[in-house]
Amino acid sequence: MKSTFLPMFALLSATHSLAQSPTPAPAKPTIIFVHGLWADGSSWNKVIPTLQTQGYNVISVQNPTTSIEDDVAATKRAIELANGDVILAGHSWGGFVISEAGDDPRVKALVYIAAYAPEKGETVPSLSEKAASTALLSFFQAAEGYITLTNEGINQAFATDLPPNEQNIAFATQQPASPNVFKAVAQHAAWKVKPTWYIVAANDKTIHPDLERLMAKRANAKTTVLQTGHLAMLAQPQKVLEVIAEAVKQTSK
Template sequence: MKLRNLSLIASLVLAGMSASVVHADSATSTKTTSPQEVTNIVLVHGLFADASSWSKVIPLLQAKGLHVTAVQNPTTSLDDDVAAVKRALALQNGPVILVAHSYGGMVITQAGNEPEVKGLVYIAARAPAAGEDYPALTKKYPAAPASAGLTWNDGYGALSESAFIHDFAGDLPVSEAKAYYAVQQPMGKAITMAKTTVAAWQFKPTYYAVSTEDRTINPDLERFMAKRMHAQTIELKSSHVSLISQPVAVANLIMKAAHVPGY
């Protein structure tokens, strides 16, 4: 009888220990999966632009103590641009939020699969699925007016001055739009045929800023891509270049993605 009681007590003690272990594991799991602040931000520009398009956003992020890197993409091919982003990622010390404007969204969709990338932010950006024909996807929506201003010379495409000022950067003062037109970076023909082989947004937290007055990417296409990604989405009454015309709103979304306290 005494042996049976001792056996029963031992069983209860062991059960209690097991329950404590399960509870501890559960608490640890919750802690490791809870959002943590990320201090490294890597910015990726789109077509018809260069890294200077982030010049208004960068100081806002730096003022919050974030380490910011703006990649200067060659825009010669998707592979070249992905390689440039991965070089920038390799130089970061710790986890990263990847941010992209326009075509840059295609680049981070491919490059964002790196383990140090903890979130993706799309600013009026492409967000193709793996292997998706992006030009075919755009044809499901009315054509954006800027496409009519695209001209080609020796295998490189650029927007005409009129298309750039009125359709690409339509909510900027004309003098400011002309300054950005002066640094327009032509794109290689290979980009028009490129397809991503992965879609990092399937595995990472995503955020999207739709430009409701966009004349370069149809706003309804932006909404479709944001919804498909289950992105936390905001809408900005802006042209395609909200990062220039509304830098505070764009910076705030990036800081939200990085879990900066107060955002």
């Protein structure tokens, strides 16, 4: 008669090993970046490598900046590609976009970086009336019906605290914006239902810092104030990364 001791011992050992196996860590969310007007996906190049090194999947949306509908569609495609939980981070006009796209159930948090966070029914012009104007409008130039910023506008209003070589890159890579974006009327306000973080750029000459504070306050956002100009993620990338890390931590519990 064959002994059943050894097979039984092996089975018990395997069962014990499985019971002792650590619970796998939850999958990290995908960080999706949404750039603003007169920029492109490369405006996040100082924060993307660190996140990738930390094991995050990162998508930097390339907004066509032709209309709110087109830009929201681009972000929704990115959310679909992420195939899991998402943290949306929007800069400037990108905040308008993530407010529209952020009600997707896969989006676990919103991070606004010197960004528009509109209430339903608001537009960029109506929001801008809530604070003093900035010098940005005086630096618009038009070509074929699209708007870009002059070199002076980049240096004096948009990328004010970046070194000259980075200002030159910002000027060269800016995405022309359609006037249609300024006609966009907010249909959603995802910040009302999603955990929200907001970075105020205290020296911003594109969106007035007082308007940023107003939007952060009414969104009940966890707010960080950085002594930067409009392109906070290029001027102080480590501080921006810290805010994103907090958003991940607080929404992954």
